[in-house]
Amino acid sequence: MLKVQGLRAGYGGPPVLHGVDIEVGAGEAVAVVGANGAGKTALVRAISGLLKAVDGRILKDGSDITAVPGHRRSEHGIAVVLENRNLFTELSVIDNLRLAESAGRRARHDKARFSLDEVCTLFPLVGERRHAPVGVLSGGQQQMVAIARALLLQPELLIMDELTTGLAPKIVKEILGVLNQLRARGMSILLVEQSIAIAAEMTERAYVLSVGRVIHEVRRGEWPAMLADKTLVKAYLHG
Template identity: 55%
Template sequence: MLSVDNITAGYGAITVLREVSLQVKANEAVAVIGPNGAGKSTLVRAICGLNPVRGGEIRKDGRPIHGEPPHRRAARGIAVVLENRRLFGELTVRTNLDLAAGEGDRRAGSNRRFTLDSILALFPFMEARLDAHVELLSGGEQQMVAIGRALLLQPDLLILDEPSTGLAPKIVKSLTGVIARIREEGVSVLLVEQNAQLASEATDRAYVMKLGRVVDAIAPDRWRGIMADDGLKRAYLGA
């Protein structure tokens, strides 16, 4: 599925990521955790092509993609929801979704995992808000629109960058079920997150980042144990 091997990346003269490696397998949900400043969002931007990679390589389904522009990586099945969501606020929910659906249909043809109806089933509130302008929605509603839009691109890998940021606890809790239902459709998930509860409940295993490096790869059994222990949780998340 996705293989990141010893990549280095940054901004201008500043190096943020240093020899970072991770893997996401088919039908798997993997978390990347760590404190602010660990380089998690830079990693997301490097994977989806918004930040150039200075060293190492990124492969999707065995094919090197680190030299490809973002739209080519998207065409290979990678969809990302960035922390700022990048929705068209002045357009309606329906239009935001339709724009993605058109692009997704061109890529997937008849092999679509998601349709507008399935997105409305995943996020029931949307049906009554389809003709509302996105900028008038709450933060939680906007996050769900952003996830729905990403899914309509028909990915087999969904990357979520800090999806819980600024959301009410009730909305954050619902994200666990959303991720589970996305996985039922055969989509792998890479969840970059500081919320320990969400990360542990929604994923199978995790990588820990600090100061631009992966400092630990946590297998499933140990992942559950760490998140059940407040002391270990603070140690791993810097909280």
């Protein structure tokens, strides 16, 4: 599905990613964890085409998409929910969704497509507030709109940056419930998470990023051992 090889990228100055290799298999959920400033968002933005790769390659199903601009990556089955969500706050919920819906028509695959009605069923709150300007919604509701919008781009791979940070536990639970439904439908997921507990609950594997490098991989089935070793958790996430 997704292969990132030797990726170097930054925010215009010196690179903040120093040769990152990660992979997400078809239907797999993978986490990226790491301390603040590790470069998680830079990685998300580079995979989404919002930061230019200085070196390395990004492959989607074997084709090199490194040079594909951000606004065309949804055509390659990649959608992202950014940390700051990037919604049009003056527009209504439904208008935000419609913009994505029309962009999503250009998606090149036809499995597991989402309609406007379906995303409103997945997130009833989004449906109820469909005529409200996004700016008046709570952070949690806005996050749901951001996920709904990403789904309307008809992705095969959904990337989410700090999805649950700062949200009320009830909302987090609701959002994670939807992610589980997406996983059951075969969606591939790349989840950037501050909460190692959520990463462990929602994914099979994780990469630990530190100062722009993958310094550890939590392999399939290794989550319980990783979580049990508090020193390890502390070292990787706060070291």
